[in-house]
Amino acid sequence: MNENRVAHYTVVIVGGGQAGLSTSYHLSRQGIDHLVIEKHRAMHAWETQRWDNFCLVTPNWQCDLPGHPYAGPEPDGFMKKDEILNYLREFRTKVDPPIREGVSVRRVTPRPEGGFLVATSAGDFSADNVVVASGGYHEPIVPRMAERLPPAIVQIHSAQYRNAGQLRDGPVLVVGSGQSGAQIAEDLHLAGRKVFLAVGNAPRCARFYRGRDVVTWLADMGYYDMPVEEHPLREGVRDNTNHYVTGRDGGRDIDLRKFALEGMELYGALRDVDGERLLFEPNLASALDEADRTYNGINAAIDRHIAAKGLEAPPPSVYEPVWQPPEERRVLDLAVTGIASIVWCIGFRPDFHWLDAPVFNGAGHPQHRRGITAREGVYFIGLPWLHTWGSGRFGSVGRDAAHIVAHIDARARQARRGSAA
Template identity: 40%
Template sequence: MPNQEVEVLVVGGGQSGLAMSEHLSDCGLPHLVLERHRIAERWRSERWDSLVANGPAWHDRFPGLEFGDLAPDAFASKDQIAEYFEAYAEKIAAPIRTGVEVTSVQRKPGQHGFRVETSEGTIDARFVVAATGPFQRPVIPPIIPGDAGPEQIHSSTYRNPEQLPEGAVLVVGAGSSGVQIAEELRRSGRSVYLSVGPHDRPPRRYRGRDFVWWLGVLGKWDAETPPRGAEHVTIAVSGARGGQTVDFRALADLGINLVGLTSSFDNGTIRFAPDLGTNIADGDANYLSLLEEADAYIERYGLDLPEEPEAHELGPDPECVTDPMLELDLAAAGVTSIVWATGYAVDYGWLQVDALDEQGRPAHRRGISTEPGVYFLGLPWLARRGSSFIWGVWHDAKFVADHIAIQSTYQGH
C-alpha cells in the first residue's frame, strides 16, 4: 500500500470507524478505514467470556441494522456484537483494511493534509479521523507492587474464574465491569472482596421501561457536561443474567465483601478509604432521584405504566457497610489474585500533530480538534453523555462528517 492518496483517512475499525465510514459515504467523501487487528477487535479479545451489552438490543445498535437473532429487550453477547459490526461493515460496503497499523500522522509542511505512516506504507490524507475510542491503554493504579504476591490483572485480560489461581479475589472498581466480574467470581464459589468507589446506580428497569429509555425521554443522554464536573462518572449497570439492577446490598447478601476505595498498600496489607457508606448512599440517591423523575414524567404525560412502589424500598445497609473493613491482610485472607476494573487511558502517541493538550488528551469541540483537518470520535462526552455508546457515536459521526464535507468544499474551491 505505498504512496497512496485519500481524501479522508479513518483510524480504527470499531463502532466509531464504521459509523464514520457510513456518514462519509453519505456525504460522497472518498475515504479509507484502517484497523490494526480485526473489525471490533476489542469486543473479541479484550472482554471476558460472559460479557453482554449493558443496553438492550433495540437501543445499543446503529439505526440502519437490527440484531436479527435477538429479541428487542435482550442483551447481545460480545461475540454477537462483533458479528453485528462485521455485518454492518458489509452492509455499508465500508472501505476498510484490517491488519494495518498506523504508526504516525504528521502534517505535510506548507500544504493541506497529512503524511501517514503505516505498517504497509505511506498514505497522504487531506483529513484524518482518530476513531480509536476511549479503551486504548488499560490503567492499573501503582498501589500494589507486582511482586507483592497476588496475581494482578486488568479487567481487559480477565476471561473467566478458571483463569485465576485458586483462592480469594479482590476486585477493584465497582462500575459495570467490576460488579459483573465480582458477581461471576462469587457465583463460581470464590471468596470475593469488591472495592467500591463513587458511582451512579440507575435502575435496570422501572415501571416497565429500561433505564436507557428513561435517560432518553428525560433528556439525560443529551447532557453536554458531566455531572459533578467529573470527566467520567462510573455507572454501575449490567445486562448480565437477563439484566438486573445493580444492588450492592444484594451483592453483600450473595457473600461479596464490600470495602471502600482502595487507597494504599504496605507490607502485605491493603488499606481502604472510610468512604464505603458515603459511596453507597450517593449511589442510592442517584437511583432514587431517577425513580422520582420517572414518576413525575409519567404523571405529567398521563402514561399508563404499572406502579412499582417496591423499587423505592432499599432495605437496611449490610454489616460490611455499617462497620466497614479498613484494611485487609491479603495473605491471611487467602487473596491470590486482584482484578483491576479501573478503566483506561487514551494513547495517541501516533498522532504527532497539535491536537492534544498537555496531558496527551484530545483537544477538541464536538470532535473537531484544535489541529485543522484532524477529528476525534468515540470518546466519552465528545458531544453529549451518549457519545461513547454504540448509538451515540453514530450520531456524533454525522456531525463530524458534515463538518469534513464543508471543509472539503472550501479546500476544493
C-alpha cells in the same frame, strides 16, 4: 521517501471499530475516498477485551449503527457477547470498508503544503483529513503500588478477564466498582468464588422501574439526545464513571449490599500496599450511600416525568438499604484471607502520542466540539459524551459520524470553489 509517490486519500480513519466503520459508511455514501487503518482486526476489542459472560447493559433497540439497526427477536433484551460479535460482523459486511488491518499508525504529522503525513508499519500515506476513531480506552490502568504485591498473587486487568476458571483457586480481590468491576465481581460471585470488592465512587441505577426499563424511560425523557453543552456538568460529564447495572439473565439491578449479605466482602477504596497488607480508605458507607442517592434520584426524575405527562404506571418506590457496613475495615491481610488473584477494574488512560496536533488539554484528552477540533482537518469520533451520552455507543455514534462527514464534505466543496475562483 518521496512524498509524491505516497498514496493519498481525502480521509484517513485511524481505528476500525464501530466508530471508524460508521465514518466509513457515511464517507462512502458521499463518494469521498478514504482508508481505514486498524492496528488489529476490525471490532477486535469486542472479542479480545470482553469476558465470556459479557452482555450489553442497554436494550438491543438502542443498537442503531448506520444502515444496520437491531433486527433480532428481542428488542428489549440484551445481546450476549456472541450475539454482539455477529451484529458487528454483519455491519462490517454491509459497510465493506476500504480497510488495512494489522497496520499500526506510528505518527501523524502536518505537511507544509497542507494535510497530513500518516506514517504506519506498512509505509506512509497522506491525507487531507484524519479522523481519530481509536476510542479513549488505550492503556489499562494498574497502579504502581501493584508492583509491591507478593509475586504469588496473580494480577490481571479487566480487559484480560474472561472467566473465573482462568484465575488461581482461592478468593479474588476485585478493585473498582464501575460497570466492569461490578459485573466481574458478580460473575465471580455467581461462579461460587469468594470475592472481596474494593468499592469506588461509581453510581448505580435501576434496571427496571415502574414497569419499564429505565433506559426506555430516560429515552422518552430526552436524556440520550441531550448534548454535552446542555448537561449540568458540561464537559465534566466526560470524566464520570458509568452507572453499574447489568443486562445479564434478562437484566437486573446490581446491588452491592445484597452481594454483601450473600458473603461478598466489601471494602472502601484501595489506598496502599504494605507488604501483605492492603490498606483501604474508610469510605465504604459513603460510597454505597452516594450510589443509592443516584439510584433514587434517577427514579425520582422518572416519577416527575410520569406525573407531568399523566402516564399510567405502577406505583413509585424508594430503595432502602438491605445491608449496612458494620464497620469501616481499613486493612486486609492477603495471607490470612488467602487471596490468590486480583482483578484491576479501574479503567484506562488515553494515548494519542502519535498525533502531532495541538488539540489536547493538560490531561491528554482531545478538545473538540462534537468531534471537530480547532486544527483544520483533525476529527475525533466514538469518545464518551463526544456529543451525547450515546456518542461512544451503538446508539448515537452513527449520527456523530454523519455530522463529521458533513463537515469534511463542506470543507472539500469550499476548497474546490476556492481553487476554481
